[in-house]
Amino acid sequence: MPTNVILNQSGPIARIRFEASNEIHILSADTRRLLSDIIGKLDHDPECRVIIFEARGRTFLAGADLAELQGLRQDTAQLFAEAGQKLMNEIASLRAVTICAIQAACVGGGCELALACDFRLAATSARIGLPETSLGVIPGWGGTVRSSLLLGAPVARRIILTAELFSAEAALNLGLVDQIFPDDGLESGVEALVEKLLSRGPQALKRAKRLISQLTRSSLKKALAREARQFGACYASGEPAAGVAAFREKRAPAWVEATPVVAAPKVPSTPKLKRKNSDASIPVVPPVEAKTPKSKRSLKTKPDAE
DSSP states (O other): OOOEEEEEEETTEEEEEEEOTTSOOOBOHHHHHHHHHHHHHHHTOTTOOEEEEEEOSSEEEOOBOHHHHHTOOHHHHHHHHHHHHHHHHHHHTOSSEEEEEEOSEEETHHHHHHHHSSEEEEETTOEEEOOGGGGTSOOTTTHHHHHHHHHOHHHHHHHHHHOOEEEHHHHHHHTSSSEEEOGGGHHHHHHHHHHHHHTSOHHHHHHHHHHHHHTTHHHHHHHHHHHHHHHHHHTTTTHHHHHHHHHHTTSOOOOOOOOOOOOOOOOOOOOOOOOTTTOTTSOOOOOOOOOOOSSGGGSSSOOOOO
16 A cells, blocks of 8 residues: 655644555655655755654554565665665755654664654654564665664664564663653653754754764765665575565565685785896886086085084
């Protein structure tokens, strides 16, 4: 079922809500385009100060469309990752403060969207994680990079390598979310944070957010490029096809071990012979033509005492 993106704005507060008839929200190509258009509109609205991402139903966001993942090859997979990264970067670079209100399952691309937000608030029944390695791929929309930068390498390893979905309380202990609330108290928790943010200086908030973002921007760009390449490289192994098929058929995947690539033995190089004035690899001081000195002072000797 397609996931629609609804924008509701009242003064300085904008709410971006995901909606689907089956209450399972996915970030398909169409949904990503809709979301990007809305983000672009809000970023050019000087009145907008706070943006809330929210959903109702069985999921907050269940990540990418599995049909899209199954149709990728190594080259198209890298482009797919780069396009998703661009969307998450648009969210992360919004001038308004962003809040992700997680009421249910928030996995894969949904978790990557949450990591791109300034604040992550969750209901106690929420589940959150990056399960991509269970499908034979890696998080490719900034998940490996932002989890490492925001939470540290040890937490990023646990989240990504185990592919676990964490309860709201466990996510809070890991730093994956900032606050948790009873299911019926999430909305009031979000409103309290919005009220606090709106009481702060608007220009001060924008300047502070921009400065904090600039601290990691240079390293972030290079790391995201590496992540996109590695996401594409996953498809050379055949694991994503096996992993996604197993997930859809509700069975354990049968991974095939790749044949390790054995590097060719190094051939010892023949030592270079030192030949006068002929080996370019050996610096040679050119001969100095002897000249008859005009006076003693032109020679590199101590001058005579006056």
